[in-house]
Amino acid sequence: MRSDVKHFKCDIKDGVATVALDRPERKNPLTFDSYAEMRDWFRDLHYDDEVKAVIFAPTGGNFSSGGDVHDIIGPLTRMDMKELLRFTRMTGDLVKAMVNCGKPIIAAVDGICAGAGAIISMASDLRIATPEAKTAFLFTRVGLAGCDMGACAILPRIIGQGRAAELLYTGRAMKADEGAAWGYFNRVVAADDLMTTAQDMAARIAAGPNFAHMMTKTMLAQEWSMSIEQAIEAEAQAQAICMQTGDFERAYNAFVAKEKPVFEGN
Numbered sequence: 001m002r003s004d005v006k007h008f009k010c011d012i013k014d015g016v017a018t019v020a021l022d023r024p025e026r027k028n029p030l031t032f033d034s035y036a037e038m039r040d041w042f043r044d045l046h047y048d049d050e051v052k053a054v055i056f057a058p059t060g061g062n063f064s065s066g067g068d069v070h071d072i073i074g075p076l077t078r079m080d081m082k083e084l085l086r087f088t089r090m091t092g093d094l095v096k097a098m099v100n101c102g103k104p105i106i107a108a109v110d111g112i113c114a115g116a117g118a119i120i121s122m123a124s125d126l127r128i129a130t131p132e133a134k135t136a137f138l139f140t141r142v143g144l145a146g147c148d149m150g151a152c153a154i155l156p157r158i159i160g161q162g163r164a165a166e167l168l169y170t171g172r173a174m175k176a177d178e179g180a181a182w183g184y185f186n187r188v189v190a191a192d193d194l195m196t197t198a199q200d201m202a203a204r205i206a207a208g209p210n211f212a213h214m215m216t217k218t219m220l221a222q223e224w225s226m227s228i229e230q231a232i233e234a235e236a237q238a239q240a241i242c243m244q245t246g247d248f249e250r251a252y253n254a255f256v257a258k259e260k261p262v263f264e265g266n
Contacts, residue, residue, distance in 0.1 A: 005041060007034040009059070015052035015206035016199070017045075024060025027112045029068035032075075035091055035116075042097035049265065052206035052213075054103055055198045056124060058110040061191075063133070066115020073142070088148075091116065095149050098123040099221050102214040104205050108198040109133045110191060114173075119149040122158065125217065127184060128198055129176040130191040135184070138171035146171075157224065159184050209247040210265035 003010045009020045019038075021028035045051060056063075067073060076084065098105060098120070107124035113135040121127055121135060129135075137155065139148045146152065146168030156164040159182040167174055179185040189197045205213065215238045223231040242248060247263045254261035 005037055007031065007037045010041070012051060014203065015050065016055060016202040017051045017053075018055045018057050018199075020057040020059045021064050021117075022059050024062065026068070027062040027065035028059050028117070029065045029071070030116050031068050031071045032087075035094055039090065039094040039097050042094065042101045045097075045101040045103055051103055052210045052265065053202040054101075054105045055195075055202050056105060056107045056120060057195060057198070058108060061132075062111035063107070063109045063113035064115075064117025064120060065112050066117045066138070092149050095119060095123045095154075102217060103210075104202075104213055104217060106198050106202055106205075108194050109135065109176075109185070110194055114138055116149065119151060122151065122154055123149075125220075126186050126201065127179075128194060128201070129179060129185045129188050130194050131176050131188060132191060133176040133179070133185075133188075134173040135179060136171060136173040137167050140169060141171035158182075207263065209242075209245070209251070209263045211245050212242045212247065215242055 003012050003017075009018075009022045011018045019041075021030065021034060023029060045054070058064075076087065079087070104126065105124040107121040107127045109121050109127060109129040111130075111132055111134070113121050113133055115136070115138055118135050118137050137146060137148075137151055139146050139151075151168060152164075155168065158164075159167075159179075163182055166172075174182075174184065176185065176188045180188045187197070219231075219235060219238055223234065226234060246266050247261075250263060251261040
């Protein structure tokens with residue numbers, strides 16, 4: 001998997017890719033270039049066996065302030081409809097790429113997590129925060145609708161319709177303790193423990209049955225549009241496929257031998 005990216009940081013070690021935006025002086029905003037490069041990176045991730053899990057990390061005490069006011073917002077005010085739709089589809093494609101990359105993504109949220117930054121945390125599978133984390137879906141505060149990059153579809157599934165509606169209508173910041181109580185954050189830890197906690201979680205995932213993790217992520221994404229009967233049948237097929245993997249047999253043999261299974265991802 002490529003780590004020689006130009007518009008964000010990427011470090012790959014022991015099956016875990018740690019990515020982060022890297023403009024701390026501006027609280028890590030996104031640009032046209034970083035949007036496009038991250039979209040392409042997550043798309044390629046689906047076909048890569050080296051990376052087993054991803055951590056989306058903060059830089060300089062902040063996660064991301066969202067779209068850059070000068071590099072993105074300003075130019076958008078001068079675009080025609082065709083150009084605007086090209087941009088909004090590109091940003092949505094980043095979320096699609098994250099959802100369909102086949103690898104669990106952990107968002108390690110510290111400080112400002114706003115706009116498109118909040119969307120990136122929302123599109124992750126697991127979220128860890130510091131007490132200082134402030135997550136704001138602030139699109140209405142800049143004159144836009146709250147329905148950005150899948151927010152109206154995904155956020156209510158995480159925290160419920162009413163809570164999502166409040167955040168999307170008002171654009172106010174969700175505090176870390178609120179996010180934990182609402183099920184948005186899996187846990188809240190001290191800032192000094194944030195990356196260690198995320199790395200421990202990612203390492204545990206990376207050591208697991210990674211083909212099965214891919215199937216789990218796929219089913220989590222697809223079953224929202226299925227009936228219960230369709231979902232049960234889809235899971236029956238997915239599980240039968242996983243039963244053909246070597247990891248299933250390795251787990252059985254380890255259980256019989258009273259040993260801890262060593263998964264190989266196939």
